Amino acid sequence: MTKRPIAIMWFRNDLRLGDNPALRAATKWADQNDGVVLPVFILDPVIDSQLGGATRWWLEKSLEALGHSIAEAGAQSAATNASLHLLSGDAGDILENITDAHDVKAVFWNRLYDRPSTSRDTDIKAKLQDRGLECESFKANLLFEPWEVKTGGGTDFKVYSPFWRACQKLPAPRQPFAAPKSITLADIKIAGEVSLAALDLAPKPFDWATGFAERFTPGEQGAKDQLFDFIDERLVDYADLRDRPDHRVTSELSPHLRFGEISPYQVWHSAGHFADAHPGKGKTASKFMAELGWREFAHHILFHASDLRSIPLQGQFSHFPWSNDSTALERWQKGQTGFPIVDAGMRELWHTGYMHNRVRMIVGSVLVKHLLVHWRDGLAWFDDTLVDACPANNAFSWQWIGGCGADAAPYFRIFNPVLQGEKFDPAGEYVRQWVPELRDMPEQYIHKPWEASPLILKAAGVTLGQNYPEPVTGVKEGRERALRAYQDMKQSVA
Numbered sequence: 001m002t003k004r005p006i007a008i009m010w011f012r013n014d015l016r017l018g019d020n021p022a023l024r025a026a027t028k029w030a031d032q033n034d035g036v037v038l039p040v041f042i043l044d045p046v047i048d049s050q051l052g053g054a055t056r057w058w059l060e061k062s063l064e065a066l067g068h069s070i071a072e073a074g075a076q077s078a079a080t081n082a083s084l085h086l087l088s089g090d091a092g093d094i095l096e097n098i099t100d101a102h103d104v105k106a107v108f109w110n111r112l113y114d115r116p117s118t119s120r121d122t123d124i125k126a127k128l129q130d131r132g133l134e135c136e137s138f139k140a141n142l143l144f145e146p147w148e149v150k151t152g153g154g155t156d157f158k159v160y161s162p163f164w165r166a167c168q169k170l171p172a173p174r175q176p177f178a179a180p181k182s183i184t185l186a187d188i189k190i191a192g193e194v195s196l197a198a199l200d201l202a203p204k205p206f207d208w209a210t211g212f213a214e215r216f217t218p219g220e221q222g223a224k225d226q227l228f229d230f231i232d233e234r235l236v237d238y239a240d241l242r243d244r245p246d247h248r249v250t251s252e253l254s255p256h257l258r259f260g261e262i263s264p265y266q267v268w269h270s271a272g273h274f275a276d277a278h279p280g281k282g283k284t285a286s287k288f289m290a291e292l293g294w295r296e297f298a299h300h301i302l303f304h305a306s307d308l309r310s311i312p313l314q315g316q317f318s319h320f321p322w323s324n325d326s327t328a329l330e331r332w333q334k335g336q337t338g339f340p341i342v343d344a345g346m347r348e349l350w351h352t353g354y355m356h357n358r359v360r361m362i363v364g365s366v367l368v369k370h371l372l373v374h375w376r377d378g379l380a381w382f383d384d385t386l387v388d389a390c391p392a393n394n395a396f397s398w399q400w401i402g403g404c405g406a407d408a409a410p411y412f413r414i415f416n417p418v419l420q421g422e423k424f425d426p427a428g429e430y431v432r433q434w435v436p437e438l439r440d441m442p443e444q445y446i447h448k449p450w451e452a453s454p455l456i457l458k459a460a461g462v463t464l465g466q467n468y469p470e471p472v473t474g475v476k477e478g479r480e481r482a483l484r485a486y487q488d489m490k491q492s493v494a
């Protein structure tokens with residue numbers, strides 16, 4: 001058993017060895033104190049409450065990959081229990097129990113920014129420090145901390161563009177740290193530690209996530225491969241084609257960033273190197289970096305508005321006359337709205353755990369505007385089905401779509417799902433991929449099959465109302481209903 005003093009590395013949404021400041025501090029502490037590192041992951045109620053079906057699937061794979069990487073990095077320690085230690089329960093109790101039972105002298109972690117996590121961490125830090133432990137947290141998951149970015153008047157930003165300009169005036173994000181070459185691991189068994197299977201993260205009652213695995217490889221190596229592939233192959237076209245779901249141009253790094261398998265610093269500097277190496281291509285790199293800026297903005301907003309998931313930032317929307325149309329919600333969830341671009345997006349989501357950003361905007365708009373379903377219902381569905389479902393980005397984006405958030409799309413600006421489809425999927429290739437019933441529809445009608453003549457529908461093998469639904473609402477009718485509801489809300493709060 002280990003007799004050397006122990007530094008705990010508490011992994012949470014930072015499931016990586018590279019550019020991990022807390023892990024770096026733990027290994028440094030161990031080197032300086034002739035000590036060892038104890039890497040732990042605790043599935044506590046806070047983390048558990050932030051997981052949906054798709055993110056549970058991702059987390060299991062990611063923990064498996066991290067366990068392998070840790071075992072590899074610790075191979076020189078020749079410790080029997082040299083891997084990631086998995087636990088489940090109250091994080092504070094578990095960390096205290098470990099410190100009671102073993103010679104723990106220090107605990108390190110990387111900071112999170114949602115209120116349940118910050119409250120938990122503050123509480124735990126105080127308790128561990130009372131016991132005389134060294135306890136330190138690090139900035140790792142955001143480029144700028146929420147308290148670093150302020151308006152000239154010292155207030156928090158509510159609008160993205162000035163927020164991002166202010167970020168860019170701050171000292172540039174630091175260079176990423178290399179992964180430790182080796183880690184001297186503690187050779188102990190922790191009371192209550194469990195196997196990965198016992199965390200019960202795998203899909204149930206059957207493996208419904210095979211399509212996820214075809215698209216993504218969770219884990220640090222998968223994240224790096226995805227990043228390099230994006231930088232080498234796709235970043236060059238990002239600014240021009242990022243809105244096109246029929247072109248696979250965006251990075252698809254969102255689930256990797258969600259679980260911290262790669263850090264925003266690694267992504268930021270890779271894009272910066274690309275810009276340096278490709279004079280004249282700075283615009284596309286800046287556009288991509290600005291999207292990382294939206295991620296920062298969403299996290300900052302959540303830090304300042306802890307009830308972002310449930311309370312509209314613009315208070316008047318508490319009086320919005322949402323409908324309780326469960327049939328419309330179900331048709332939307334199943335990709336059966338009769339709007340091809342919406343159905344394609346919802347089916348892509350169901351099969352792969354991912355949906356293109358432009359399509360997220362279209363499906364979101366149709367739900368909260370044409371169908372008048374509450375944005376919280378959309379948020380809940382995305383929370384369960386997206387592999388990148390994230391407390392900050394998801395809540396922020398749904399409030400944005402709902403017209404009630406920070407720097408939101410005004411509610412009265414209503415996407416027309418037909419025109420959006422024709423603009424961003426002009427040949428209908430994205431629709432054909434995910435809605436095979438419409439595969440043979442001519443381009444002219446692929447986004448509005450209900451306008452095709454019976455002859456054209458027959459030739460394409462489509463019978464509306466039978467093998468593909470009639471639209472759940474008229475495009476114009478839904479738009480007018482939404483505008484009336486908006487006016488009703490304005491009047492009720494006037």
Ligand SMILES: Cc1cc2nc3c(=O)[nH]c(=O)nc-3n(C[C@H](O)[C@H](O)[C@H](O)COP(=O)(O)OP(=O)(O)OC[C@H]3O[C@@H](n4cnc5c(N)ncnc54)[C@H](O)[C@@H]3O)c2cc1C
Pocket residue numbers: 242250251252253254255257258288291292293294295296298355356357358360361364382386388389390393394395397398401
């Ligand atoms: C209704 C709705 C719900 C969303 N829910 C989530 C969510 O739960 N998790 C999530 O990560 N993103 C969410 N987004 C934002 C965005 O759609 C995804 O981040 C993006 O599609 C991920 O694909 P990508 O990695 O290829 O993005 P890229 O275009 O390659 O962008 C790079 C990274 O920047 C960040 N980013 C990009 N766009 C946004 C944005 N609009 N807001 C915040 N961060 C952004 C992501 O971390 C992304 O990985 C949502 C958007 C909408 C409209």
